[in-house]
Amino acid sequence: MATSEVSQYALDLGSSLRRVLGPAAPTADLDALAAAAQQLADMAANPPSAAAWSAATDAWETARNKLTGQLRQYLLDGLPDIPGLGDLAGSLGWDSPEGLHGDVSLGPLRLSFSSSSLVLQPRLPDGTVLPALTVGPYQPSGIGASLTSPLGGGLPGGGSIVRLADAPGFGGTLNVPLGALSISASAVLERLPDGVPSFMAVMGVSFNPPIQLSFGFSLDRVGGLIGVHRTAATDALTIAVRTGAAADALFATRPPASPNALIDSLRRFFPAFHGRHLIAPTLRLAWLSIGAGSFLSLDLGVVVEIPSGKVVVMGVARAGIPGTPGLIHLRLDVLGIVDPAQSLVSVDASLVDSHVLGIFSVFGDAALRLNWGSQAYTVVSIGGFYPGFNPEPAQLPAMRRVGLALEQGGGLIEIRAEGYLAFTTNTIQLGGRLDITIFMGLSAHGFLQLDALVQFRPFAFVANAAAGFDVRAGGFSFGGVRLDGTVSGPGPLVVRGRLTIETFLFDISWDETFSLGSGPADMAPSPGALLAIMQEEVTRAGNVRAASVNDPAVVLAPRATRDGVAAVPPTGALQWSQRRAPLGFPVDRVDGLPLPVRVGVRVTTPGSPVTERFAPGNYCNLNAAEQLNRPPFDVLDAGLVLGSGAPQTSAKLTDNRDVDVIVLPANPPGLTGKAISLVAASGLVTASQRAPALGSTDALIHAQHETWATVPPTDFPSYTSATAAHAFAKGNTTGGAVPMADFLAPIDLSGI
Secondary structure, three states: OOOOHHHHHHHHHHHHHHHHHHHHOOHHHHHHHHHHHHHHHHHHHOOOOHHHHHHHHHHHHHHHHOOHHHHHHHHHOOOOOOOOHHHHHHOOOOOOOOOEEEEEEEOOEEEEEEEOEEEEOOEOOOOOEOOOEEEEEOOOOEEEEEEEOOOOOEOOOEEEEEEOOOOOEEEEEEEEEEOOEEEEEEEEEEEOOOOOEEEEEEEEEEEEEEEEOOOOEEEEEEEEEEEEEEOOOHHHHHHHOOOOHHHHHHHOOOOOOOHHHHHHHHHHHOOEEEEEEEEEEEEEEEEEEEOOEEEEEEEEEEEEEEOOOOEEEEEEEEEEOOOOOOOEEEEEEEEEEEEHHHOEEEEEEEEOOEEEOOOEEEEOEEEEEEEOOOOOEEEEEEOOOOOOOOOOOOOOOOOOOEEEEEOOOOOOEEEEEEEEEEEEOOEEEEEEEEEEEEEEOEEEEEEEEEEEEEEOOOOEEEEEEEEEEEEEEOOEEEEEEEEEEEEEEOOOEEEEEEEEEEEOOOEEEEEEEEEEOOOOOOOOOOOOOHHHHHHHHHHOHHHEEEOOOOOOOOOOOOOOOOOOOOOOOOOOOEEEEOOOOOOOOOEEEEOOEEEEEEEOOOOOOOEEEEEEEEOHHHOOOOOHHHHHHOOOOEEEEEEEEEOOOOOOOOOOOOOOOOOOOOOOOOOOOOOOOOOOOHHHHHHHOOOOOOOOOOOOOOOOOOOOOOOEEEEOOOOOOOEOOHHHHHHHHOOOOOOEEEEHHHHHOOOOOOOO
């Protein structure tokens, strides 16, 4: 165990008590505890003697014992105040090496509360083991609960309550089978930085047997989601649909790895956001249900965000044969988003955990993007795009080809077939690849590949074909044959072929190029001057909006809109941003068309920059090496938030209206102290009577934004993006762009 954990323990203890107690926190005692923890960590890492170790432990225990009265607040920080838990936590002392393990019974409800302790026992250089020191108990990761039946036995279900690692609040899960019904739910309650509570709950009720409709269709499950001060994170949902995690969190398609994992997923997909709310009905329909399975099933949920008007449609379609799950199992996760603020409709679909005949895996992704804004575009792709093609301005995650692969571990043959078909506003693309490998002592591999792209404006086409065969043994190639061909045009039509014969000693290649016809290629029109293009974007009304309207002290009264006027609260700001071209560095193309000269535009109006994701290859001329090594997207300047200047004060207005305050009693009349509300207790039901497992959601990897520099330096000392640094470096043929960390600490290669 790393001895630095005692310092982290003291830091966590201090942070927790300062958050819980506020100004009443014993600051001097916490500072003394931190100093004693640092001394203890240094001493435990390299103890000079038993006497010195004893002195360090005495100093720690003296500082720690002054905080005995606050131990209960530390252990229960972030957990709900449940009767009985406070007494259990208060009975625990600092010197308990086994930590906290206990149960609290509240009528038929049984709560399990568990945590371990941090114990240090260093060893002297001569091998002498020093006396162990119990630093103190850790905060419990959650509370487990079970509901027992008055008739004996336990209810076959349960739940848990877990603390949130990075925010004040807690979350909970629930699973209660009730004969013909099975209830599952999860909820999150946390506070925003301004103190406003944010709540979200997901619930589902499954029917067993399903409710029969007609023609073999049945209703298997109903449920919904409600969120107060929550929003739908479209970027996180788009990425999660590839793995099925988004549907698993909303529909409980697959059981979560742990309650912490489920709560973290819900918070990631539907994060807290002041002023926005969510409502989402869900259901599951099935066709020809037999036993616990069905031939076809569809989970569907419609998430509506208020007041933005954003609509998120999530669905999971599954096909299989009940009773023989290994024969065929297909699962297609679909995510559709209608975002009026972005003038965008997006659809993403992905095959998840799909297989056929138990030996073939089926995979692939599909996507659609439809934008009706100032820079309208349409992109439809099944399986991806032509190699190297960038669909900018559409933003799509990495996509897998659509295909199938033979899955036979240790088999004699491997087969993989995949392909793609894509349509954009200006292109059509298609292609595929077939690989076959045979293992018989030696491995023989053959492949056939085809990629084609047709561009409409300016008209051009290119088709690449490749085929090959090789024989290997233990990773060593004995020989093979490969044929590559390319056809491109028009003006003129160019045919290029290359034949390569591979041997275990050397390769022999023939390369020929033929041109058919003559004349210039179709020329693209010039987009005009970049400054004139950006002036159009400045005056476009759709690019100007309020940067923030989340002012709880200001309410925008509904009124008739006026052209060219944006409604902004007094404490808000006006934002201008565009996606036509990145700002702040020279570019070569706009709208896919080459500019007359390489030029850039910078906004000099004071304000905070607004960034967007741009594809550098769509604006800068990149060579083959840059296309392989540069990232496909970069975060670049797209506009700015105009400052509102110095704040202005206004005269105070007196409000003479009377306000009636109604305070509800903590214990409603008519209920005795022994009564238990099963509705409230249902949120605490646990999956089993075992103590909750300890876990940590702390980040293991931390990342920070990388800055860049040019060599030799330019007028700017640093750049926030690699794209800008490379663009300015092109003006100097003897220089280049490097990360700032490498620029400040160069590696000396002399003598190598």
